[in-house]
Amino acid sequence: MSDPSAGRSAVPDGARVSRRVILLLAITCGVAVGNVYFPQAISPTVAAALGVSPDAAALTVTAAQFGYAAGIFLLVPLGDRFPHRSLIVTLLGLTGLGLLAAGAAPTLGPLVGASALIGITTVIAPIAGPLAVGLVAEDRRGAVSGTLLSGSIGGMLLSRTLGGTVGEWLGWRAPYLIAAVLALITAALLWRVLPRTSPPSRQRYPALLAEPLRLLRAEPELRRSCFYQAMVFGGFSAVWTGVALLLTSSAYGMGARAVGALALVNAATMLCTPFAGRQTDRRGPDAVNLVSLLGVLAAAAVLVFGGLGGALGMGALVVGTLLLDLGMQSGMVANQVRFYALRPEARSRLNTAYMTCGYIGGSVGSWTGARAYAAFGWPAVCALVALLTGAALVRHGFATRRKRLAVMAPVRRAAEPARSAAP
Template sequence: MRSGLTLLLALAGGVAVANLYYSQPLLGPISAALGISPAAAGLAMTVTQAGYGLGMALVVPLGDRFENRRLIVCAFSVVAVALLCAGLAQNAATFLAAALVIGLGASVAQVIVPFASHLATPEERGRTVGNVLAGLIMGMMAARPLSSLVADAYGWRAIFLLSAGLVALMALGLSILAPRRQPPPGFRYRTLLRSMRELFRANPVLRRRAVVQFFLFGAFTLFWTAIPLLLLSPAYGLSQRGVALFALIAVTGAVAAPITGWAADRGWSVAGALIALSASALSFVLSFFGEAGTFVSLACLVAASVLIDCGVAASLVISQRMIFTLGSDARSRLNGLFYTIFYSGGAVGSAVGAWAYVVGGWSLVSGIGLAMTLVAGALHLLEPKGR
């Protein structure tokens, strides 16, 4: 794996995943423009996450059947068209339909990760996966401040139109620069989907890591769905630019991914997983102090945002590295199963986040988030020793 190729795949994954999060800090303006009620504002995120989860089950397994570069480029082309439709939408139905397709097509990011894993040697697999995942996580985290800044200057539609052009450009770059990878023949699509059920039954490590990430990622999306609503409220009165600055600070949490990949290659996965889960739980303990609207409470929220991002990034790298050791010929299907389950947690967190904030305020959001991280930690501790 040349460093330039790793960078290209990391960038491609980040560009794809970023599309899932552009609407997160813009739920207020989007719902107001399209006639969605405040309590249902999280629906835009939920539909996108649901599309991503659906893509995990239906699109990602194709990485074990079809030539990977062609599959990735085709998916990027579909996403570019869907982004254009979202940016031009005049009603909620059109926007939500486009959001579903955006999520469905963006799932190809999880073809990119096993693609990179195939190209790496076993000795450098953890580091390579960590670096590519760092690109995905950077895209996920940078999407929020970028969309806030663009919306503050040009309105909420601009970020979707801008991203449509960026995704189309990335599709062109991948078609020219990415290598081909043709999986072994022999699987029909129907057989491929049926085989996922057996893979799920035969791999307890996959099931356990997916459920842990389900609760951890649910807490993550819960936090990031509700936090813009708090920062824009009278308690803080921040503008979209202020929300962007807040989210930009949290991007530093992405550095945990390559560091964790390096540590996992040296056999420190168990300690890394415990630290990641502890950081995630601590983030919600700190967030309880964030509702007061003071400088100290804002500092607590900033620290919480960095910790939750670090915790999720580190735990994801460790989980995914474990899964990629389960079978080289089934990595796309294993990855698809893993992301289908854990991104379902993200869809739940997105739906609950806006509702919890409207019904019970930030304290309810923090309580639910803390409970989800504690459940993830308990499930991790209950795993059989030595696995």
Template sequence: MPSTNQSPAAVATPASIATRPYAIAVGIAVLGLYASQALVNDLATSVGLGAWANMVTMLTLTGYAAGLLLLVPLVDLLPNRPLIIATLGAQVLALAVLAAAREPVAFLAASFFVGLTSSAIQMLVPVVASQAPEADRGRVVGDVMSGLMLGVLLSRPAASLIAGAFGWRSYYAIDAAALAVMSAWLWTHVPDRRPVHQSSYAALIGSLLHLIRDEPVLRRRALYQGLLMVSFNLFWTSVALKLASAPLRLGHVGVGLFALAGAGSTIIAPVAGRLGDRGLDRQATIAFHSIVVLASCIALLGGSSGLPPAASLTLLVLAALLLDLGVIGDQAMGRRAVNLLNPQARGRVNGLFTGLFFVGSAIGALLAGPAWAFGHWMGVCIAAAAFALAASVLHVVQTAAPTRTAPSGAEPRP
């Protein structure tokens, strides 16, 4: 098993960790993952993708999943700074190709590589976390995660607004330029963490299954977040249909502005981290799961046909805010918990955590169509509430049962 050459004395104090630049960095790096959802009509005509335009986001997210499994584990094998900067540099090049591509094949290939290299986000999180003392790790991880979630929430409305003002190619060009500037800053500030490894890359990848088997905290936190991500994507994949239909009839700008409703919820990530640092993991997790259930119920009420348009829109905005707050809060709690596990496997654990709950994200997007076809908005909201309730019940049952000694310094009640 690899180990690092960091000594306890080398761990930075909370005051020495400037988390805001790292939050900005991951926020910029994640912008390319979901932006194509707002640009699908432009891509269909300008690049000649036609019906294949709907494949862009799928290819980008597939690339991201591949990066989580194949690139992020390298954090436990290679010097971290050059690995992260090289991955971000490749992302800058891929974004530049998207901005200039005229052929469908080139655009689709570059989309995959944007996703693949976006996995650098999950390299940065464990590297920054490794610099914080355990008692303050939740705050540090939460601060960085707030930037990540803000980037996810802003990517679609930002792409829509920039494309409307300057053209869709400008969005990718601006993203590439911003990421290049941020990468230059990271080159001088990312901690020079150098794992001392004794295993091959193949053995490192092979150890992923052992980590899933041996780390119950990883399995549980990924399951909770995966179930909530089903609810999250059920809502966000379907809400545009609801907003565009009577009585709201919002256009592209209105739908884009609605997507900003959840941006304020990113403040919960550092708060959740601090709650974890204070030993309130179980109570906070129950609260976040309950908030997602409540958000689904409010969304159902907001979609009622008898409400005035203003009241309906207000309730839907409130539902979006609460939904994002609950999902982000639970994710921050989970990421803190997994960052307290085996320090020699921190990169792999982070990649696995994200990759596993990412399955829930894909399932949510997949179920949105059938849920809408079966029960329209009511079907979507009931399904979202059911998955969030399942996460809550599983957490309560699992944390109420007698716990075994958690491996690798894990918390007994995540």
């Protein structure tokens, strides 16, 4: 079913827009995404404080990630239907309330429920991405996607650092309360600064919900991007869930603050994603995807040595997680550039399909990683990363071979009459 408003500009010409707005959107992405990731650093603290097992406390992480996937599917399509400013501000306000509820949770059950609510409502980055690429010229979309992704990475990494440090000093409730204040302050700032936009679609909500599934069926390049992200993000989530358990185990004997410190080392990836975006603009998404997947596979090999403990093990964790973060984030830039170009009037719905698949993969990876660690130890987590990345590389090989054959087919057809005419 065609959208009657397809082709209308989502943003008035006067709103094509200052770098200050792009920077603010990047910071907003960091504030929102951090709400999904700081529980990874404090789950051992939650386990000790509430008297539950580490595996049980890790449910707060899994609930937030499953909630995020649900929020992407249920709420991000509204970015094509409602003005971005009011939608983003409303979701940030609801996230702040969910964080306050989590900080006041008396037992694990309410905390897991509040974590799911936080995940559902903190889906700001997938809404801000389509808004931002609509504010700039086509040849800057990779760079802008990289800038917003840098903000998300900053939130992902700094939230683990601050969450682990604050949780160890002030208890596990403090990170939730601080995150609530940040969400509410950011909502107030955005209401003043974001430009007014006109949504590109007038479709009803049920049609918007069905559209991502239809786009997945109709767009092979979207399906490919989704598969890459689900596999790599699954491995990424497995590692960071397992790292919290490894560093607080007898192999290292460290606290939650160590998880945050390790994440802070990887802040270098914030500087690399704009570069990945420029390379994608120049060389195309496939080339960047290949390098990214190979980097993740190398990360799995390096991370195995993290289980040795001591200085050698810590060095392996630093180098391995840095490679992992670089590969995952650079690949995400390439994927977004690929599918944003498919249908400009449906970018939020395309992003819904992509991010839902990615976070389902991440949620399953987090759950599987915790259980692999409990059953077989750290090497099993690294093997899981290698297995998932290998699947993505195989898919990439088939896709590039098909493209090569499609390019060569007209040449071969043109050559056939010449060969048949030869004596």
